Amino acid sequence: MATKRLGNLVQGKTAFFLCDVQEKFRPHIKFFTEILEVAQRLVQASKILDLPLVVTEQYPKGLGSTVSELDTSFAVGVFPKTKFSMVIPPVEEQMKTLCGGNLAHVVLFGIEAHVCIQQTVIDLLARDIDVHVVADACSSRSQTDRIFALERLRQAGAIVTTSESVLLQLLEDKDHPKFKEIQGLIKVSAPDSNLVHSNI
Numbered sequence: 268m269a270t271k272r273l274g275n276l277v278q279g280k281t282a283f284f285l286c287d288v289q290e291k292f293r294p295h296i297k298f299f300t301e302i303l304e305v306a307q308r309l310v311q312a313s314k315i316l317d318l319p320l321v322v323t324e325q326y327p328k329g330l331g332s333t334v335s336e337l338d339t340s341f342a343v344g345v346f347p348k349t350k351f352s353m354v355i356p357p358v359e360e361q362m363k364t365l366c367g368g369n370l371a372h373v374v375l376f377g378i379e380a381h382v383c384i385q386q387t388v389i390d391l392l393a394r395d396i397d398v399h400v401v402a403d404a405c406s407s408r409s410q411t412d413r414i415f416a417l418e419r420l421r422q423a424g425a426i427v428t429t430s431e432s433v434l435l436q437l438l439e440d441k442d443h444p445k446f447k448e449i450q451g452l453i454k455v456s457a458p459d460s461n462l463v464h465s466n467i
Contacts, residue, residue, distance in 0.1 A: 282319040282373055286353055286383050287379075290330070297413060300458075306376055314338075319342075333345065376405055380412065
């Protein structure tokens with residue numbers, strides 16, 4: 268009998284995956300400004316908590332680099348790709364060494380929800396990695412595509428969650444040594460990107 272995924276996150280076994288938040292997408296993605304704000308929190312949190320950050324860029328020659336507002340200088344790698352999924356050979360090779368070779372959970376965010384995020388989730392689940400999709404840090408050009416993608420990912424076995432939930436789950440305890448720094452990131456609630464009215 269398959270074990271039910273409970274959605275646990277263990278700090279020493281978790282990596283953050285930032286998917287294709289690139290300059291050319293800026294004018295076309297629904298709620299791009301709000302998604303970017305939440306992505307900034309997550310990127311900062313990965314640095315504070317010393318969690319590995321994996322970054323991809325979809326066809327950067329045509330779509331540009333990761334937006335300048337996101338500091339990816341400490342990422343384990345920024346990987347260009349043409350495949351929609353983030354799970355490309357150099358990323359798979361990197362995954363073998365993440366978290367001391369004990370990678371169990373991926374916190375995934377970026378764009379587009381119904382394409383690169385969706386295909387990344389499927390590939391990670393197929394490799395028995397728990398995937399936490401941060402709904403308030405994912406979007407698409409179409410809100411319809413976004414909402415149906417999040418629903419499909421939940422049906423597939425991913426945990427569809429929020430940025431604040433992820434960060435507090437990683438901390439587990441108010442006495443965590445990094446609590447104050449993370450609290451500073453979430454003191455102001457994440458911006459609304461029209462998820463609460465969408466019945467995801």
